[in-house]
Amino acid sequence: MKIRHLQLFTATLASAWMSTALAVDPWIVIGHKAPDTDSITAAIAVAQLKTRIGQAAIATAQGEPNAETHYVLETCGLKAPEVIRSVAGRQVFLVDHSDYPLAPDDMKKAELVGFVDHHKLGGLTSEKPVEVWAQPVGSSATVIARMYAAANQPVPKDIACGMLAAILSDTVVFKSPTTTPEDRATATKLAEIAGIQDMQALGIKMFEVKSDIKGTPVAKLLRQDLKDFDMNGKKVAVAQLEMMDLSALSLRKPELLQAMNEMKLSGYHSVLLMLTDIMKEGTELLVLSDDPARIQTAIKATLRDNAVWLPGVMSRKKQIIPDLEVAFKQ
Numbered sequence: 001m002k003i004r005h006l007q008l009f010t011a012t013l014a015s016a017w018m019s020t021a022l023a024v025d026p027w028i029v030i031g032h033k034a035p036d037t038d039s040i041t042a043a044i045a046v047a048q049l050k051t052r053i054g055q056a057a058i059a060t061a062q063g064e065p066n067a068e069t070h071y072v073l074e075t076c077g078l079k080a081p082e083v084i085r086s087v088a089g090r091q092v093f094l095v096d097h098s099d100y101p102l103a104p105d106d107m108k109k110a111e112l113v114g115f116v117d118h119h120k121l122g123g124l125t126s127e128k129p130v131e132v133w134a135q136p137v138g139s140s141a142t143v144i145a146r147m148y149a150a151a152n153q154p155v156p157k158d159i160a161c162g163m164l165a166a167i168l169s170d171t172v173v174f175k176s177p178t179t180t181p182e183d184r185a186t187a188t189k190l191a192e193i194a195g196i197q198d199m200q201a202l203g204i205k206m207f208e209v210k211s212d213i214k215g216t217p218v219a220k221l222l223r224q225d226l227k228d229f230d231m232n233g234k235k236v237a238v239a240q241l242e243m244m245d246l247s248a249l250s251l252r253k254p255e256l257l258q259a260m261n262e263m264k265l266s267g268y269h270s271v272l273l274m275l276t277d278i279m280k281e282g283t284e285l286l287v288l289s290d291d292p293a294r295i296q297t298a299i300k301a302t303l304r305d306n307a308v309w310l311p312g313v314m315s316r317k318k319q320i321i322p323d324l325e326v327a328f329k330q
């Protein structure tokens with residue numbers, strides 16, 4: 001009889017402990033605003049890995065997938081992460097960014113538990129020790145492959161497909177100067193796991209989807225890959241459109257400048273738009289700024305009618321942002 005009581009008592013204790021354990025919210029894994037393929041697939045991959053090794057985590061995103069990412073998710077058989085805008089009071093693992101302007105607006109009211117990134121650091125702080133995975137490589141997916149290896153966990157087939165697509169997207173099919181040998185090696189391994197024979201073809205298909213902008217309003221085009229920066233107290237937006245061919249966009253330049261102007265009036269010091277031709281490997285940069293001379297100093301080129309062609313420029317984070325940061329400090 002006594003033993004029966006003891007068993008009941010232990011069972012009650014265990015279930016009470018279980019319900020407290022279950023009541024702890026899972027980590028929120030989230031990428032940057034205006035999510036791209038790397039942000040979306042990184043959230044999926046990190047949430048899967050964490051959950052697999054015993055830390056409940058959910059993949060989320062600060063917006064719906066863009067056309068390219070939508071194609072990738074469908075091709076790989078992955079589900080779009082839940083869209084959330086607020087993270088206050090939650091434990092948050094950031095992916096594909098590590099700065100406040102790109103994080104959810106109430107990030108300072110959340111607890112940062114870690115991040116994986118391949119960009120410049122941007123002033124994140126934390127109250128407790130955090131898990132940090134950052135490398136100057138072509139995509140977050142390349143760093144996440146290291147996380148799986150360190151945890152001794154296999155990358156599932158569907159996630160390998162998504163991570164491969166993220167590398168192809170971020171490195172512009174290995175054409176961007178951000179590409180490292182590790183990105184190529186990781187892509188090859190992921191393609192094997194995903195059973196993808198021709199990764200170049202997948203990359204080209206993704207950029208074809210991305211380049212199909214017929215019927216997309218200019219305001220949407222401007223915002224689909226836009227990043228906000230705080231440059232020495234000035235609010236600067238740098239948007240980018242990567243196209244197989246710029247001719248369709250060139251026709252819409254007056255409309256694009258109009259949309260940039262509307263955005264600038266909402267409180268920006270400068271709004272820049274990179275129209276990147278991935279075949280010609282260069283960028284037509286459109287600029288609206290309170291201080292165009294400062295922008296010209298940064299890009300070492302002269303604007304004509306708010307525009308300039310920059311041969312060889314393909315990467316926002318490596319070829320535009322660092323020079324702007326320097327120019328805004330002067």
Ligand code: MG
Binds near residue numbers: 036038039
């Ligand atoms: Mg990104």
Ligand code: MG
Binds near residue numbers: 038039118138139
């Ligand atoms: Mg990225």
Ligand code: MG
Binds near residue numbers: 036169170225
């Ligand atoms: Mg990009």
